[in-house]
Amino acid sequence: MRTPVSDGARHGWVALGTSGERVHAVVLDAAGVTLERVELSAADFPGWAIERESTSAPRWVWNDTPRWYPRLLRAGLQVSRCHDLRLSHLVLAASDLVVDAAALRAASRWHAPPYEAVVPRQPALFDWDSDTARDELPADVDETVAEFARQQAAITQSTDPNRLRLLTAAESAGALVASELHVAGLPWSREAHEQILHDSLGTRDTTTGIPTQIFQLRQQIGELLGDSSVSLDSQPKLIRALHRAGVLVESTSRWELAEQQHPVIAPLLEYKKLTRLLSANGWAWLDEWVHDERFRPVYVPSGVVTGRWASSGGGALQIPRQLRSAVHADPGWKLVVADVAQLEPRVLAAMAADTNLADAAFGRDLYAGIVNSGTIASRSEAKIAMLGAMYGATSGESGRLVPRLRRSYPRAMALVDSAAQTGENGGTVRTWLGRTCPPPSVDWQLAQAQASDSTASEAEVARARRLARDRGRFTRNYIVQGTAAEWALAWLGDLRSRLARLPPAPATERATASGTVFGRQAHLAFFLHDEVIVHAHESQAAAAAEAVRAAAEAAGRLLFGEFRVDFPLDVSIADSAAKE
DNA sequence: CATGATAGCGCG
DNA sequence: AAAGCGCGCTATCATG
Incomplete structure (x- = not known):
């Protein structure tokens, strides 16, 4: 295993491409001048890359991280830096800061969907259409170098090269983390998961496969509705059955059912909860997604329009709280679970340079700080108000409370209000x-x-107005959610290099079996917008937790310099990721 | 039989 | 009481 060299002077770039079975590398100096061209067989490539990384730690320039990095990781190489051309292209071609994006946009083959969408997990299900084939991402090394040059020019000539350099570097670091997370996997206890399923669902009937608890609830609900054959899984049929029993709901959603007074409501809500667990994260999910005590979702960096990550397969970003105790460290290892308290309003305070809001948040619960300042009476109201301000609430309790924030934190509120206005226009x-x-x-x-x-009709005017407001709420939230995603990328990127610098754990059985770079190294195991889980040998858990905190501080400084805003973390070191 | 839209619920 | 952002996934049902 090679430890990434810590960042110091510029180390130059190595651009990679393929032609058939051959790998081509072009070594560039820091000014972008070609120093060397190398041609390798696919088999020789990982060894060459390991050598290159250890001697010069270049920034690897490649078309798309998931097409290159997993095989390097499996060969034992964790690279220190890369430039992901696909992700950077998407950002730069669309950025307002780029003065002339014509050349980038003309290189339309670089405007490509994530690898997962192109190479699906089950290829048979995918229908190649001509557009996808035509837009396939370039792989040739000369095209790689040319696109890299276009991107460097776009950044250099932009109105704010520093920000775009940070953004493309952060996106690229995130891409490395996403591949690493997939290869490392989230430690998952099949036994704990099965115990949870058994405790809540009971045992599966040997012939029908229906768990006992669900079967019993179905019987009970049938009796209460006076219809033993009622279909609970079809909304129209369930609504009709409820109406016959005198429960006058318009939908079968949980909140509407919960309002009703009827003996069938409690078992029905329980039934919905259990069937949800069964279909989303039941035994079938466990068999499909957990192997060798690891859950390996595919993370999709920048998969969300705001820059947040998406995921593909297994519902990685929706693991229910109920199952978090199944996330379990290996024997002798620990999980460091850390999340940022109120990331988005802190980011908003910093963006707007709103010192009142940043001070209210500093060193404590932000909502408590708002209460403390006398702006709003209770913590729960402060939270509702702040979410309403960032999401664009206009009615209800939230809409009513937002004006108070506007009085106390005019700068922050003006920033989101102005983003909304721009979007509406x-x-x-x-x-x-x-x-x-x-x-x-x-x-x-x-x-x-x-x-x-x-000549517009009233309906047309109303529709246009509604669409404009919808877009206003989107742009209002975009600047905050998107900047929070950037903070999180900076956090992740800094953290991965800190973890890579920790000395490896003592040799274990698992380390030899796992066959990747992470067998003995503290590593990121999970990421979810404002939360990370690190898997670390128990001897290193405290150092890993410290790295998580230090990385959060570094991320704040990287984005917001000396502005006085902090990003406090809740950090725990435990065997499982269970919360509370 | 396959595809697309919708409801509903999980996460931040 | 159920608004006000961004997602993925499953089941059902209408349509091709």
């Missing part, structure tokens, strides 16, 4: 580092144009 907004939201759709623009015509 059809404009674009951008995050702190320059990720720019998409322009309004053709349909949206058409609706606005029609509504401004003197």
